[in-house]
Amino acid sequence: MNVLKFGGTSVGSPENMNVVMNLIADGHKKIVVLSAMSGTTNSLVEIAGYLQKRNKDIALMHINKLEGKYRDVVTSLCKTPESKAKGMAVIEESFGTLRALTSGEFSEREEKIVVAQGELISTGLFTILLLENGHDAKLLPALDFMVIDKDQAADLIAISEKLKSALTATGNATYYITQGFICRNHEGNIDNLQRGGSDYSASLIGAAIRAGEIQIWTDIDGIRNNDPRYVKETRKVERLSFREAAELAYFGAKILHPQTVMPAKVYNIPVRLKNTMNPADSGTLITSETTGAGIKAVAAKDGITAIKIRSYRMLMAYGFMKSLFEIFERFKTPIDMISTSEVAVSLTIDNTRKLNEIVKELKEYGEVEVDSDMSIVCIVGDIQGEERGFAAKVFTALEGIPIRMISYGGSRYNISVLVPTAQKQTTLQALSDHLLNG
Ligand code: ADP
Ligand code: ASP
Numbered sequence: 001m002n003v004l005k006f007g008g009t010s011v012g013s014p015e016n017m018n019v020v021m022n023l024i025a026d027g028h029k030k031i032v033v034l035s036a037m038s039g040t041t042n043s044l045v046e047i048a049g050y051l052q053k054r055n056k057d058i059a060l061m062h063i064n065k066l067e068g069k070y071r072d073v074v075t076s077l078c079k080t081p082e083s084k085a086k087g088m089a090v091i092e093e094s095f096g097t098l099r100a101l102t103s104g105e106f107s108e109r110e111e112k113i114v115v116a117q118g119e120l121i122s123t124g125l126f127t128i129l130l131l132e133n134g135h136d137a138k139l140l141p142a143l144d145f146m147v148i149d150k151d152q153a154a155d156l157i158a159i160s161e162k163l164k165s166a167l168t169a170t171g172n173a174t175y176y177i178t179q180g181f182i183c184r185n186h187e188g189n190i191d192n193l194q195r196g197g198s199d200y201s202a203s204l205i206g207a208a209i210r211a212g213e214i215q216i217w218t219d220i221d222g223i224r225n226n227d228p229r230y231v232k233e234t235r236k237v238e239r240l241s242f243r244e245a246a247e248l249a250y251f252g253a254k255i256l257h258p259q260t261v262m263p264a265k266v267y268n269i270p271v272r273l274k275n276t277m278n279p280a281d282s283g284t285l286i287t288s289e290t291t292g293a294g295i296k297a298v299a300a301k302d303g304i305t306a307i308k309i310r311s312y313r314m315l316m317a318y319g320f321m322k323s324l325f326e327i328f329e330r331f332k333t334p335i336d337m338i339s340t341s342e343v344a345v346s347l348t349i350d351n352t353r354k355l356n357e358i359v360k361e362l363k364e365y366g367e368v369e370v371d372s373d374m375s376i377v378c379i380v381g382d383i384q385g386e387e388r389g390f391a392a393k394v395f396t397a398l399e400g401i402p403i404r405m406i407s408y409g410g411s412r413y414n415i416s417v418l419v420p421t422a423q424k425q426t427t428l429q430a431l432s433d434h435l436l437n438g
């Protein structure tokens with residue numbers, strides 16, 4: 001059985017939902033994972049923001065506006081009166097939940113319930129569309145099997161077991177329709193796999209059922225060799241290894257959620273990226289096979305903070321690094337890049353929730369300098385296999401760009417540079433001009 005995930009744009013209008021129906025309805029059994037319709041999760045995040053600030057009236061105004069949009073969707077999506085009634089019931093349930101959350105306490109727990117509604121609605125409506133068109137489809141509730149543990153990490157063993165039971169409970173069907181992104185946490189409350197998490201849902205489900213293939217259907221012909229939002233001339237990458245794709249996703253290629261590759265890699269399940277609006281294109285195929293030497297693509301990750309610690313001693317003492325790392329561990333803050341000199345260490349983080357506490361403790365060991373608004377630009381490919389002089393080529397390409405940090409040698413698949421976000425576009429363009437397209 002294959003797992004097919006369709007993103008926000010792919011299900012973003014009644015017309016597109018029909019396109020998706022025609023794509024999946026080939027008679028082969030499959031699990032279809034859907035995102036919320038495009039724009040919905042952003043609207044829900046905004047609504048949650050107003051509710052957090054106790055701005056009930058503005059929240060209600062946005063809830064009404066969004067509900068109006070969905071009523072229009074149902075009106076054009078559903079043809080028969082029965083389907084229309086079922087569609088309206090799906091909407092009323094979610095918008096009833098949202099309205100109920102405008103009074104009373106509003107904590108992180110309620111916020112998670114708010115942002116979950118997009119996927120609950122899109123899957124509800126899409127299932128109705130399939131049934132109306134005579135397809136053998138069933139809704140498979142993700143909240144019955146997608147779980148994260150107390151460290152917020154997906155628990156693949158529990159997911160596999162629960163998914164088996166959920167499939168049995170749902171009963172036989174050709175097309176199982178389920179929600180991406182949403183899950184339950186270790187307390188059993190509604191939670192999510194972070195923004196863009198539907199890709200990760202698909203990969204986890206694929207790994208859990210040992211799928212033949214995991215397909216990520218989106219709005220572009222697969223992975224480009226540079227970020228098409230910032231660079232004009234990009235080329236499609238036909239094939240990537242799991243390792244290369246993982247580096248790209250982790251370091252910012254928006255097309256794939258950072259953790260998507262890992263579950264697929266563990267069970268060696270090919271991941272194919274395809275364009276819903278151009279299914280004839282072969283897309284990008286990610287497998288365990290190495291794809292030859294050379295640079296494949298670059299990507300950038302924003303919102304990075306660089307921290308430099310200059311040791312109070314002339315030379316870094318034995319155990320200095322351990323003490324620093326323990327501080328980050330204690331505050332559950334992952335480090336992305338690191339570089340050291342004899343007396344100083346620079347490292348980067350993207351989660352700044354505990355930054356003040358971390359800096360306070362770091363100051364016990366040395367002088368601390370913090371730079372925010374930085375971006376990691378990551379160059380991915382089989383770099384060691386590349387001919388000699390690769391580093392020289394990168395430096396020539398980046399001439400004139402103020403590089404704050406460089407990381408090279410940690411993995412043969414990645415070289416990363418840290419630049420101010422204001423320089424990101426210039427950096428990406430320079431890499432396209434001199435390395436990728438040169
Ligand atoms: P979906 O809603 O289907 O999950 P996303 O918006 O999350 O889609 O991801 C697809 C988008 O990712 C593309 O439209 C493109 O703008 C952006 N993107 C960023 N980097 C890349 C890249 N290297 N290759 C392809 N698309 C990329
Ligand atoms: N709807 C969620 C988001 O917008 C998840 C996803 O689209 O993958 O982040």
Ligand code: MG
Pocket residue numbers: 007196199254255256257
């Ligand atoms: Mg996405």
